[in-house]
Amino acid sequence: MTVNPFFQASPLVYELPPFAEIREEHYLPAYERGMAEQLAEIAVITADRSLPTFENTLVALERSGELLRRVDAVFRNQSSSDTTDVLDEVEAKVSPLLAAHHDAIHLDLALFARIEALHEDRAGLGLDPESLRLLERRYTAFVRSGARLGAAEQARLRELNAELAALGTTFQQNVNAATRAAALVLDSAEELAGLSGGAIAGAAENARVLGHDGRYVLSLKNTSGQPELAQLTDRAVRERLLAASLGRGVEANGPLAIRMAGLRAERAALLGYPSHAAYVVADETAGTVEAVSSLLARLVEPAVANARREAAELARAAAADGITEIAAHDWAYYSEKVRQSSYQVDAAVLRPYFELERVLRDGVFFAANLAYGVTFTERPELTAHHRDARVFEVFEEDGTPLGLFIGDFHARASKRGGAWMDAMVAQSGLTGQRPVVLNNLNIPRPAPGEPVLMDWDEVRTLFHEFGHALHGLFSDVRYPLFSGTSVPRDFVEFPSQVNEMWMVRPEVLANHARHHATGEPLPAELVERMTAAEGFGQGFRTVEYLAATLLDWAWHTVPRGEEVADAEEFEARALAAAGIAVDAVPPRYRTTYFQHIFSSGYSAAYYAYIWSEVLDADTVQWFETNGRAVRESGELFRRELLARGFSRDPLESFRAVVGRAPETGPLLARRGLV
Template identity: 80%
Template sequence: MSDNPFFEPSTLVYELPPFTAIREEHYLPAFERGMADQLAEIAAITADPQAPTFDNTLVALERSGALLRRVSAVFLNQSSSDTNDLVDAVDAEISPRLAAHQDAIHLDAALFARIEALHERRHDLGLDAQSLRLLERHHTRFVRAGARLGAAEQARLRELNSELASAATAFQQNVAAATRAGALVLDSAEQLDGLSADAVAAAAENGRALGHDGTYVLSLKNFSNQSELAQLTDRSVRERLLAASLGRAAATNGPLAIRMAGLRAERAALLGHPSHAAYVVEDETAGTVAAVDALLARLVPPAVANAEREAAELAKLAAADGIDEIAAHDWAFYSERVRRSSYQVDAAVLRPYFELERVLHDGVFFAANLAYGLTFTERPDLVGHHPDARVFEVFEEDGGPLGLFVGDFHARASKRGGAWMDELVSQSTLLGKRPVVLNNLNIARPAPGEPVLLTWDEVRTLFHEFGHALHGLFSAVRFPLFAGTEVPRDFVEFPSQVNEMWMTWPAVLANYAKHHVTGEPLPADLVERMTAAEGFGQGFRTVEYLAAALLDWAWHTVPVGLEIADAQEFEARALAGAGLAVAAIPPRYRSTYFNHIFASGYSAGYYAYIWSEVLDAETVEWFRGNGRTVRESGEVFRAELLSRGGSVDALECFRAVVGRDPRTEPLLVRRGLA
């Protein structure tokens, strides 16, 4: 395939992938040549007769794999955001081969010998700080990948990695299929009573798009408690919707979760660790299993007590409707009733003030200008990976180019649930690359000609994911290993959580929260009530999150050889043992559709959201009270943290900004747990 667009670097601005030329049949040949090319480059490094130096070994390693990086970045995004049967088939074939390719590099004895030799005399090489860190991080990666194991152990490790890669792909594809199949099809608009008119119209449009003309379809989001539960007045519809959500992929992914947990435990033991969690957390900012245990254990009792107080409030309203006991499908509905009655805040009334284009331009982009001086110009001449994808060029305050931001905001059947950030091109001064970053969301598409109105949670998600995008855009490192979001997993959510603060920053909120028809600003008293109402529900939100985090922890602290008979029974025992068996609050993700931990990079790492929120809460306090202007504070945050990627220890970056070690108190106050 001499015309394969991956075989040469893109000639487009910022090396944006040439999506108009890319077809599904290009992927497999590009992967195969990319892996072969990188192995040839590795062979050239190990065959070098010269003694190992930083340049002929580490820099050469960083330069290797250019073609593989290009195709992997594009394919990773398409397999998540716009998949089809052919892409799924390539994913299933290539995942174990990519795992084997990484093993071929990390278990290359000659390559590790060169790195080991450099590491032993690292302090005598005259390296600058970033180069020294590169040597240390590569050495750590090789050791953790099994470079010091014997031949028999390495052979078994290769088998484990290959099987886990295949299982992760199967798990994600099973979730995607079950999520599509679980969409709730309703025959009449009356069954959607309680939803806003635009939400009903979106359900009708969704039905038409999915081939169910004349029906109303509620597609499932990736998390357990579907957002429509807060408004639907028909209790039976709420029950059906939640049941569809909670039952996803039970038959297929229950056994798969058990198998993956066992394989991960065996791999950890092979690498000298008592559990997969111990292996993972050793290389994160938390450092030890005990540190994670301590944080989660501290949070569970006050979170459950807070949720019980909320349940008592809900029970009063439910009793008036003849409901004796709040069920899981009732919680969100009566929580919304409490917000309306106690705080006079109605989610349906808020939506007209959060129109997508205004939130994006006058909220998200405006905040980035306020704090960092950035400006954005949409580039309709540049084509993204899907017709929904929009490309924006990002400029510095002085007008200089920074990179590209791609936004793909709408849900569709070919896109997995949730929201995420990808890097299509990672920044590196060594390789002369500027960043091209991408945000994917899953906002329901409205009826033709209607505005896209967001929920408050969708506004938060838009700001959150753009925080990840800024982390990639601001990257200013030399080596690809450190670019953008290449930081510890329990640190990567920190910048994105900080960026959420702008959604309620007075100057930003006033700039974007305007009625899409009248242009009237969100009433000031409603803003105050919204802020107060945010406090109600923290018990629910914290318990549902902690339940998912502790499920992850339970699956990945199992020792090698432990037999698990049934995934649902294991899940129930784990929640009960953690003090989180709250029947009316399902975990944010149940095990069988928990893509984060079984099909993504968050295995034994879902605690990262709350761990990062400790840093986030401290940093928001710093932004508000450090005596600098917003623009000055933004410059400090960018220079000392967002631009550093993984080139500096993560907590050192935090200390450079805030000036001290993190404390948990601001988080406890924020979540009503103090």
């Protein structure tokens, strides 16, 4: 193939990928050529007979692989946000090829010899701090990838990496298929009693799109809990909905999880670590298994006690309906009842105040302008990856162009669950590229002509993911390796969690939370009651999160050679052993649909959310109490942390902002665990 839009840099503004020209048949040839080109570029580096220098080795390595970066950024998003059978086939082919390509680079003895020589002489090279860090990080990456292993061990490592890559792709595709297949199809609107008229109309439209005309379909979200559980009055329907969610992928993905955990344990042992968790955490900000285990252990007992107190209050509310014991499918429903009776908060009453367009422009964008001075202009003439997606140009306070933001907000059958951020083009001073970043969400599409109304959690997710987008947009580093969100897993969620604070900041909330029909602002007392009600639900939220985290931890602390016979039995034992097995509170993800840890790079790192929340809660307190103006605080946070990416130690960036090491007190108070 000679005519392929990936074969040259995009001519569009900011090198926005030319989505209008990209076809499914372009991906595989572009991947193949991209990998071949990068290996040829590395061959030039290793063939150089002159002594290795920072420029002819490290900088040359940073410049290599541009075509591969272009196609991978686009395909990674496309296969997640709008997949097809053809793209699934491409992904299945490409995943093991990419794993082999990574090994071909990191197990290249000649290349490693040049990097090792520079690393040994690093004190005398006169490098600036970012360049010195590049050398140290590249050296560490090669060692952790097996560059010091013998030939036989490297051969086995290649086999392990290839199989794990293929299994991870299969796991994700199985989850996507199982999630679609498990959608709850209902025959009558009466079964949806409790949902708003708009939500029922949306379920009817969803049924029409999915080929169930005249019926109603509740498609599943990626988490165990489903938002409709809080409103559905028919207990049997609630039970069916939760059972469909919890039962996803058992037969297909249970054996895959066992196999992947075993292969990861073997790989960790090969690289000199007692477990996969030890291997992962050694390169995170946490540093050690003991540090993570200690934090989690401190949280379990108070979280479970908090959840049991909540359960007792729910049981009192359920007794009026003749229910003697709260089941998992009852929890959200009676939590909503308690919120309404104890806090006078009805989640359904909030929805009309959160219309997507207003929240985006007058909330998310407004807060970014308030804190950082940036502005957003929609560019409808620019084509994104899907007709639902919208492109915005981002400008500095003085009008200087900064980059592009793409928002793809709606759920569809071809999109995987959850919400995420991707970088289509990563910022780099070395290449002169400016950022193009993208947010994907899964907000249900309403019936035609109806406004897009969001619930409280969807609004929070929008602010959260935009925090990741700002991390990418504000990147100001020289080397691509350090750009934007290319930071440790247990740090990457920190800036996005901080951005959630703007959702309820009074001056921001007053600007975006207005009734979609009347323009009436969300009453202040309702916000206060909602905030108080959120405190009531912290027990449930903390336990469901910790259960998933400790499940991840259990799978990835299994030593090499230990046999696991059944995934569901292993899960039950692990949760019981951790003291987090609360029957009425399922893990946020069960093993068989836990994409974060089996197909999305969070293996042994799902703890990152709570670890990052320590930094987040501390930083939010700093924003509120440091005595500076919002704009001044935002500029400091941007300059010293968001802009720095991974160009220096992330905790050093935290200290540069807050002025000290992080403290856990604000997190414990927020979670009701003091």
